[in-house]
Amino acid sequence: MSKQELEVIGQGVACCPGLSAAPLDEDHAADLAKVFKALGDPVRLRLMSMIASRGAGGEVCVCELTPAFDLSQPTISHHLKLLRQAGLIDCERRGTWVYYWVLPGVLDKLAAFLTTTRPAGAGA
Numbered sequence: 001m002s003k004q005e006l007e008v009i010g011q012g013v014a015c016c017p018g019l020s021a022a023p024l025d026e027d028h029a030a031d032l033a034k035v036f037k038a039l040g041d042p043v044r045l046r047l048m049s050m051i052a053s054r055g056a057g058g059e060v061c062v063c064e065l066t067p068a069f070d071l072s073q074p075t076i077s078h079h080l081k082l083l084r085q086a087g088l089i090d091c092e093r094r095g096t097w098v099y100y101w102v103l104p105g106v107l108d109k110l111a112a113f114l115t116t117t118r119p120a121g122a123g124a
Contacts, residue, residue: 038086059101
C-alpha cells in the first residue's frame with residue numbers, strides 16, 4: 001500500500017438529516033451514493049462486516065481478512081481501498097501488516113440516516 005493521500009468521501013453523512021426528515025440536496029446525495037456504492041459489493045460488505053465485528057476501537061489485520069476469500073491479495077487490497085475512500089474504514093501499517101478499523105460513528109450515522117420516525121401510536 002502506498003502512503004499517498006486518499007480523498008475521504010462520505011463525510012457529509014454526519015450533516016444529512018434522516019431519510020424521511022427532508023429531501024437530500026444534490027451534494028449530500030452524491031456523497032451518500034458513494035458510500036452505498038462501496039457497500040453494494042458483496043466482497044466489500046463482507047470485509048466491512050469482518051472489520052466492524054471487532055467492536056468499537058477493534059481492529060483487524062489484513063492477514064486475517066485475506067484467507068476468508070477466494071481472491072488474490074491485490075484484489076482484497078483494492079476492495080479495502082474503496083472502503084477507505086468512502087470514509088468507512090481507516091488503516092495503519094505496522095511492519096509488513098496493515099490493520100483496519102471502522103471509523104468512529106460512521107455506521108451510527110448511516111443508521112440514523114436510514115431510520116424513519118413514526119408518528120406516535122403508528123404500528124410496525
